[in-house]
Structure formats: structure tokens, C-alpha cells
Amino acid sequence: MSLDYAAASQVFAFLGNSLLKPMSQTADAGLIPEFWEEFPDFGDGRVRAAVGECLTFARDAKRRTEAGENMIERVSVEFTRLFVGPPRPAAPPWETAYRATGKSDGFVGFGEATVAMRHVLADLGLEVRNENNQYADHMGIELLCLSEMLRRVGEGAFLADDARRFAETHPLFWCDALSERIQEMYPKGYFAALTKLAAAMLRMFGQEGSSVVA
Numbered sequence: 493m494s495l496d497y498a499a500a501s502q503v504f505a506f507l508g509n510s511l512l513k514p515m516s517q518t519a520d521a522g523l524i525p526e527f528w529e530e531f532p533d534f535g536d537g538r539v540r541a542a543v544g545e546c547l548t549f550a551r552d553a554k555r556r557t558e559a560g561e562n563m564i565e566r567v568s569v570e571f572t573r574l575f576v577g578p579p580r581p582a583a584p585p586w587e588t589a590y591r592a593t594g595k596s597d598g599f600v601g602f603g604e605a606t607v608a609m610r611h612v613l614a615d616l617g618l619e620v621r622n623e624n625n626q627y628a629d630h631m632g633i634e635l636l637c638l639s640e641m642l643r644r645v646g647e648g649a650f651l652a653d654d655a656r657r658f659a660e661t662h663p664l665f666w667c668d669a670l671s672e673r674i675q676e677m678y679p680k681g682y683f684a685a686l687t688k689l690a691a692a693m694l695r696m697f698g699q700e701g702s703s704v705v706a
Contacts, residue, residue: 497646499532500697501639507690508635511575511585511683512626514568522546522682523553523563536696542689549685567682574674574683583673583683587629590666605629605662609637612658616640631670634663635690642697656698664694 509518521527528547533540553563574583584590588603609628613619618640620628638659644650671687678684 495534495697496532497642497652500534500693501642501646503532503693504635504639504642507686507693508632508637508639510686511632511635511690512630514571515564515682516568520564522686523550523557523567525550525554534696536692538692539689539696542685542692545685546689549680549682553682570678570681570683574677582677583670585631585670586627587631587634587662587666588627590669602627603629609634609662612637612662629662631663631667631687631690638663638697659694660698663690664698667691667694 506521510522515522525547528543528550531543531546533543553567557563575581575585586603587605587609591603591605606627606629610620613628613633616637618637620626620633626633638655641650641655641658645652645655667687668691671684671691674681674687675684
């Protein structure tokens with residue numbers, strides 16, 4: 493099976509950016525059914541099912557918007573409660589919080605995963621620059637890092653196996669635990685669907701990365 497690395501890079505970039513800022517500060521494409529109707533599933537059943545959940549949410553969001561509800565505000569509030577707080581994030585978006593036991597214990601501080609991600613970014617010639625001073629092991633940053641790796645794979649400037657190892661070692665390691673925390677708070681919410689898609693994409697790439705060609 494061959495993978496469209498450019499398309500996969502764009503998907504991970506969309507997912508990463510969606511987890512870094514509330515929808516009120518970014519694009520609202522995730523609320524548009526047509527966006528999901530055209531979304532690539534890469535021939536993978538789990539990705540297709542996850543895209544379907546995102547589409548279901550978008551169709552419901554369209555109906556609610558037409559009825560007068562501000563869905564951008566609703567999703568932005570969901571983002572804040574999950575990833576910001578107060579008093580603390582309901583679903584900490586940092587790998588360090590999940591490293592010790594495999595699920596978050598509420599710790600949101602600087603840890604070994606943060607240092608490891610700084611090294612990964614430095615090796616790619618990248619650094620974290622954002623107004624919120626997020627830790628480097630934020631899920632959004634890890635997905636953006638993978639997006640950049642896949643972009644370079646498509647250009648022949650990075651090895652697919654190295655990108656796959658990164659995906660398995662970092663975002664895939666804890667994506668399910670993050671998604672579970674989100675589903676506890678908002679089982680039918682936007683980010684429950686979005687993180688299921690992230691997990692499906694990571695698994696698809698983790699399993700296919702060693703055999704795909706550009």
C-alpha cells in the first residue's frame with residue numbers, strides 16, 4: 493500500500509492546530525459537513541469510521557447553528573474546559589501527564605517527555621514558539637511535528653521508518669488515554685471525535701509506515 497505523504501501531513505497539521513487553539517481563534521472548518529465529506533480516509537476502516545463521527549458532529553452543528561446556537565463558542569468553551577481550565581485541564585494535553593501510569597494523574601508540569609520532544613524538535617531544526625508557552629510535549633505540537641516529518645518524507649528528506657518510530661513512541665503512546673479523558677467530559681463533543689481520528693491516523697501510519705512508498 494502506498495501513502496500520500498502530503499495528504500497525511502496536512503491531516504496531522506489540521507489535527508495538531510485544532511488542539512492548540514480554541515476554534516474562536518482558528519478556522520471553523522470542523523463544523524462544516526462538506527469539509528468532512530471530502531476528508532481523506534486513506535483506505536483505512538478506522539480512519540473512515542472516525543471521519544464519520546466528525547461528520548456526524550458537523551451535521552448536528554449545522555442544524556444547531558441554523559437554530560441560532562453559536563457552535564464556535566460552544567466548541568471553544570469545550571476546548572477551554574478540557575485543555576486549559578480552571579482550575580486545571582480536565583484532559584491535560586501534555587505527554588508527561590500520561591507517562592508514569594499510562595493515564596493522566598492530573599500532573600501538568602515539565603517532565604522527561606518535554607525534554608525528549610525538545611530534542612526531537614531541535615533535530616528537525618524546529619522550536620516551540622507560541623503565545624501560550626506550551627510545553628513541547630503537547631499533543632498538538634507532537635502532531636505538528638509528525639506532520640513536518642511526513643512532509644519531508646514526501647520530499648525524500650526524511651525516512652518513513654523514523655517518522656513511524658516517532659509516532660509510536662510519542663503521540664500514539666498516549667493518544668488513547670487523552671481521548672478517554674475527553675470522552676469522560678464530552679462523550680459526544682467535537683474533541684472526542686477529533687482525538688479518535690488522531691488515534692486512528694496514528695495507528696494507520698504506525699502499521700503502514702514501514703511498507704509505504706512515496
